[in-house]
Structures are given as structure tokens and as C-alpha cells.
Amino acid sequence: MNYLLDAFAWIADPAHQAGPNGIWARLGEHLGYSVVGVLLACLVAVPAGLWVGHTGRGRGLAVGLASAARALPTLGLVTLLGLLLGIGLVGPMIAFVALALPSILAGTYAGVEAADRVAVDGARAAGMTEWQVLTRVELPLGMPLLIGGIRSAFLQVVATATLAAYVGAGGLGRFLFLGLRTQDYPQMLAASLLVVGLALVADIAFGLLQRFATPAGLRTTR
Amino acid sequence: MSVFSRRTLTAVAAVAGLGVLAACGTSDPMGTSPATTDPGAATGDTTLVVGSQAYYSNEIIAEIYAQALEGAGYTVEREYQIGQREVYLPELEAGDLDVMPEYGGNLLQYYNSDAEVTDTASIVEALGQELPDGLRVLTPAEASDQDSYTVTRAFADEHNLTAIGDLAGINGLTIAANSEFATRPYGPDGVQQAYGVTIALTPVEDSGGPLTLRALLDGTTQVADLYTADPAIADNDLVVLDDPESLILPQNVLPLVSERVDAEAEAVLDDVNAQLSASDLQELNAQSVNEQRRSADIASEWLAAKGLA
Amino acid sequence: MRWIGDNLDVIGGHLVSHLLLAVPPIVASFLLALPVGWLAGRVRWLRAPLLSAAGLLYAIPSLPLFVVLPLVIGTGVRDATNIIVALTLYGLALMVPATADALRSVDPRVVDAADALGYGGVRRFLTVELPVAGPTLLAGLRVVAVSTISLVTVGAVLGVPSLGMLFTDGFQRNIMPSILAGIVLTIALALVVDALLVALGRLVLPWTRPAAAAVVAPTQAEVAP
Numbered sequence: 001m002n003y004l005l006d007a008f009a010w011i012a013d014p015a016h017q018a019g020p021n022g023i024w025a026r027l028g029e030h031l032g033y034s035v036v037g038v039l040l041a042c043l044v045a046v047p048a049g050l051w052v053g054h055t056g057r058g059r060g061l062a063v064g065l066a067s068a069a070r071a072l073p074t075l076g077l078v079t080l081l082g083l084l085l086g087i088g089l090v091g092p093m094i095a096f097v098a099l100a101l102p103s104i105l106a107g108t109y110a111g112v113e114a115a116d117r118v119a120v121d122g123a124r125a126a127g128m129t130e131w132q133v134l135t136r137v138e139l140p141l142g143m144p145l146l147i148g149g150i151r152s153a154f155l156q157v158v159a160t161a162t163l164a165a166y167v168g169a170g171g172l173g174r175f176l177f178l179g180l181r182t183q184d185y186p187q188m189l190a191a192s193l194l195v196v197g198l199a200l201v202a203d204i205a206f207g208l209l210q211r212f213a214t215p216a217g218l219r220t221t222r
Numbered sequence: 223m224s225v226f227s228r229r230t231l232t233a234v235a236a237v238a239g240l241g242v243l244a245a246c247g248t249s250d251p252m253g254t255s256p257a258t259t260d261p262g263a264a265t266g267d268t269t270l271v272v273g274s275q276a277y278y279s280n281e282i283i284a285e286i287y288a289q290a291l292e293g294a295g296y297t298v299e300r301e302y303q304i305g306q307r308e309v310y311l312p313e314l315e316a317g318d319l320d321v322m323p324e325y326g327g328n329l330l331q332y333y334n335s336d337a338e339v340t341d342t343a344s345i346v347e348a349l350g351q352e353l354p355d356g357l358r359v360l361t362p363a364e365a366s367d368q369d370s371y372t373v374t375r376a377f378a379d380e381h382n383l384t385a386i387g388d389l390a391g392i393n394g395l396t397i398a399a400n401s402e403f404a405t406r407p408y409g410p411d412g413v414q415q416a417y418g419v420t421i422a423l424t425p426v427e428d429s430g431g432p433l434t435l436r437a438l439l440d441g442t443t444q445v446a447d448l449y450t451a452d453p454a455i456a457d458n459d460l461v462v463l464d465d466p467e468s469l470i471l472p473q474n475v476l477p478l479v480s481e482r483v484d485a486e487a488e489a490v491l492d493d494v495n496a497q498l499s500a501s502d503l504q505e506l507n508a509q510s511v512n513e514q515r516r517s518a519d520i521a522s523e524w525l526a527a528k529g530l531a
Numbered sequence: 532m533r534w535i536g537d538n539l540d541v542i543g544g545h546l547v548s549h550l551l552l553a554v555p556p557i558v559a560s561f562l563l564a565l566p567v568g569w570l571a572g573r574v575r576w577l578r579a580p581l582l583s584a585a586g587l588l589y590a591i592p593s594l595p596l597f598v599v600l601p602l603v604i605g606t607g608v609r610d611a612t613n614i615i616v617a618l619t620l621y622g623l624a625l626m627v628p629a630t631a632d633a634l635r636s637v638d639p640r641v642v643d644a645a646d647a648l649g650y651g652g653v654r655r656f657l658t659v660e661l662p663v664a665g666p667t668l669l670a671g672l673r674v675v676a677v678s679t680i681s682l683v684t685v686g687a688v689l690g691v692p693s694l695g696m697l698f699t700d701g702f703q704r705n706i707m708p709s710i711l712a713g714i715v716l717t718i719a720l721a722l723v724v725d726a727l728l729v730a731l732g733r734l735v736l737p738w739t740r741p742a743a744a745a746v747v748a749p750t751q752a753e754v755a756p
Contacts, residue, residue: 071721199590
């Protein structure tokens, strides 16, 4: 446990905090990579998930793809893209997007499907177009599950974004690799603690967002 | 009245059985728990465990050692592709490994990062004091695999470069290397002091692998820290800059061995190292990378060619 | 692609090691998640901290965990035990919320009925709650199986044999077919194990037919990473 105390001391040391190689700068980079990766994944997965959830078509395909994407080993993807693309952020970013896709896709179609069928049928009976049914009934009702999917995806990408440092980019992975290579375990552990801390803050933020996004009428049942 | 049918229970039992089976199976077929041979039984047919780093070139050398020892009548167990030093050195210290191909400079750095020696003889001497009890290094080979300041032929011609010092005065230089390069005596601070060269580090964590090479060839960096036995240097007509101040630690290949390696086994390994030249190692590596051959085939061919088979 | 033909034995060996490393953590996280998930469902004030802790386990970067865990549990870095314990932790991160969800979704009236029949706590749990929660538990287990099989590859960086070694070695030697074979086989292995779990589910939970399963609302387990 001495290592753990040393790791906290490492983080608390002001000399490690400021500057372009400091904790704050690396934390910012790390958060930036994660946000961009998850946003890019949302651009693909949310529309696809809405379509699958609303029409019920391609569900088997979506489940299969999500399962295969979940099985896709990040280490394999990063080494493959490394050979193809060389150093830089493009390779790891593709890996982050691939990592985030399944959770967001599953969260979106599960959310839409979970919308009470009575409410959906009622909306149709009231003369809503399919678009209105999707955007005014299914999407709001499914929002907590959708955000839950993004939450899971984000946590996973935050944990994996350390790999960006492997190919010359920044982020908290820089501390991790330097610590690993020089047997500076306090530094390596400090990097891990910062990653977990970032995930904790993000998790709490998403939790609040999820509660906030739950339609008022549903809150009591949760 | 139970909701579970007998079929259900059979299936549950089957799953549990599978788990137990797998748990038992893990200890041996994966070979992650090395042979526990009684050290007392070192006479007669001794079993030696030969390990290698997770580095193809190191695996070839390990395989050469392994086959040479087998040729001398030893039983050899192979434990290849064991991560880096933080993984395998504790296993050597614990007696789970007996022979490991090592590189003098980096091995010394691991045990004493402040060691101020720059030639192979004093590295071997310093290792004698720094190594934990029970471990020793044998005679180093001529072959070495060390860090370098390497540039493309075009860049060398453009700036008239032959030695590291010639880089002085060129602005905006960057070198692709592992992150720990920054902390090494031959890193950016070291070349500033010894040669007046100002260079920034672009950290790439593949130990002079394809990403580091690519960064150099792409022009992302002007200099790369490639290891000198890397066949990519010849394949791409790269220029390794001279180091007249001997700033860079020599990394001659030497076996790190346990007490279970007796005088006879030591003689076998010495014979191999006596013939392992720098150009040999480059050639062996080229066969692995360019021809994608297996370490076992590469090793047996080399041993036959040297009359050591 | 000639490389693949020349190295079938190496690839096969890695495949077997990979499976042997993956199965124990999958089984262990299923079994260990049952009591923890039950607690999270029963003891109200424990629910939030247990579920948050499970979620955060997943955020621990795997490489440092593999290096530091041996210091805590006293194994070598390359011991199968180390990898299995680490992967079980990640499995628990997924399985505990899924189990809590599954057990909570059991209709309280069913539980009451069992009580009325005079079932004791353990008997009721094993013969009523567990089977009723079965389909949801299975959904969670499938996610755990697939992601565990994918995560095993990281151990290759430390020298633990698995399909991941095709990545590390193929990368260094610039052998694309090696990396591709590793990726394809990892995914294939995951899908095969997933299919086996589905088949096992039909055997153990014969009352959930595929048609019925489609009606069951998707759960958090499907949404989890």
C-alpha cells in the first residue's frame, strides 16, 4: 500500500501539476480525446440505434454487430492501425470510436424499444407521424437508457484513452508509460488513479444527467 | 415442486465442472508456471529454463542458446516472449528462469540508473556488484543492439551529417523514442551537454519498432532512436550517426544466468557468444522480419553454419 | 497469408491458452456476482455504493492493474492467477449491476407466493428467484464472456500467452496477417462462446423460447459495455 500513498503524493506534488507536461494539461488532453471519441461514435450509433429501435428492423444485425464490436480486441486494433497509419491520433481515435459504438447502439435501440407500447400506440392513434412518434414519445421515454449507454461508453473510452500515448499523442497515458518503463510505480499508479478519478467525476455527471433526462412522469417508478 | 428440472441441474453441474477443469488446466498447458526442478539435482540430466523478452530478436538469441544447450545434452524448457525486465527479472531472482539473453547497458540501468560507465568491460564489472545474489552474466558477444541517433540518407546528405555532433545548430529537431529516453544519460539533456545538440523528444512507445521507423520515414521527426541490430536500417538505407564521445550505453548481448547454469553449460554459451557478431545479429533479425521465418529455423541454421550444431 | 499456413500450430496453441485463461474469470464473475448483486438489490443503502464501485472497476486501465495486482495478491506478474483475478474484477464490474437488476426484476408476488408455500430463504433464492431472473442474468453473462475474451489479449504485453501475442509479435515484425488472424480468431472465439451460452440458456431455462425472449424488455445488461 506504500505505492498507493506515494502515488497520491506524486499527484499532490505541485511540480507535477503545472506546465504543458503537467497533470492538468494531460488531464485536459485525456478528457478531450474521450469526448471526441464518444461524440464521433454517437454520430453513427444514435441514428442507427433510433432506426433499429423504431422500425424493429435489423435488430438481429445490430445485436450481432454490437457483440462483435465488443469482442474486438483494442490491442489488436491499435497495433493494426499503427502499422497502417503510423503515429498520431487517427489510429487510437478509430479504436476509441469502435470501443464506444456497441454500448451507445445498444442503449439507443433498447431505450426506444423500452418505451411503453401503450404510449406509442396512443401517439399513433392521436395522429402523430412516425417522426413525431420517434422524437416526441420514444426518444424522451428512452432517454435514460440512451444516456446510460453513452455513460458506459464514456467510462470505457476514458480507461482506454491511455493508449493514445503509445503512438506519440498525449493524455494521462504519458505518465503511465513513463512510469512503467522506468519502474517508477508511484507515477504509473498516479496515472491510473487520475484515470479512475476522471471516470468517477464523469460517472457522477452522467448519473445526474440521466436523472434529469428521465421524464417527470416516470421518475417515481425508477 | 422445484422449478429446476433434472436437466437443468446436469447443465449447471457441467458448467461448474468446466470451470474447475479450466482452473486446473491453467497451471500447466499455458506454461506460465515454469518447471520446478529441484536445484539439488543439478548433476546428470539437468533441466534449464531459457527465457526471452517480448522482442523477436531476443527470442532468436534465446533459441540459439536453447538449441546449443540441448546439443550439449541439457533438457531445455522454453519461456519466450516474457514482457520486459519488470516481469522477467523477478522470475530470474525467484529461480523460475535460468538463462535469459540480456543487453549489458540496459540491464545495468535497471539495477542502478546512476551508474556512470560507458564501455562493455566496465558494465560487466559493475553488473558483478549490482546483480542480486545468485545471478551472474557471462562473456558478452560482439553483437549489440543499442540505442542510436539515426537519420534518413536524404537528411544526412542535406546537412552533411556523419556524427551526432553534426546535428548542432539545426533548428526544430525532434527524435522519436520511448518516453524513458528523456531520462537516459544519452537523452536530450545528454546530447546537449556532450555535443551542443538541441533536440526535443516525440515519445513513441514501441521501442524502436514500426511506429518509430514510420515517424522517421514520414518526416514527422528528423531523428529516430532505432536499435542498431534493426534490419530496417539497412533496408531503408538509414544513417546511424557516430558517437565519438561514447555517450550511448553499449548494449552487447550477454546471457544472464542463474546458479543452476554449471561450468559446462557456461562453456556452451560462451562458444555461442564468441561467434555471434554484430552483422550476424542484423542478418538473423532480417530473416525474422523480412522473410517471416520462425526463430527455431533461424537458430538451427545459424548454429549449423557456425559448426556449433 | 502464407504466414498463417506456416504457423498454424503457433496460432492453435495461442487459441487454446486464450480459452483456458478466459473461462475461469467468466465463471468466477458469474458466481461471485450473485451474492454481491443480491446484497445490492436487498440492502438499500448498499445499492448505490456497490453499483458505483462496480462501474469504477471497469475504468481501471488494464495494463497497470496487471502490473500492480501481483504486489497485492502475492503472485508473479505472469502467473495465470494474476490475469484471472484481474479479469474477474472486470467481469464483476459488468456482472454485479446485471445481477442486481435481474434479481430486482423478479415479481414480488412470485416471491410472496414462494414464502406462502413455506420456502426458506436459501431454497427460495435457488429455486424461485434465480430461475426467474435467469434470462436477464444470461444476458449479463454473455456480455461478460465476450468482453473477457477480448480483454485476455492485453496479457500478451506481459508475456502471458494468448491470441494477443499475435498482435505484439506481428506488430514488431511487421506481419499484418499475424495481427489480422489474432483479431479474427478473438472475435470468432467470443461469438462461439456466446452461442454456447445461448444454447446453455435454452437447456437450463427451457421455458424461455427465442420468441418469448424478444418480448422481454432489454435490460441494463445489454447496455453495459
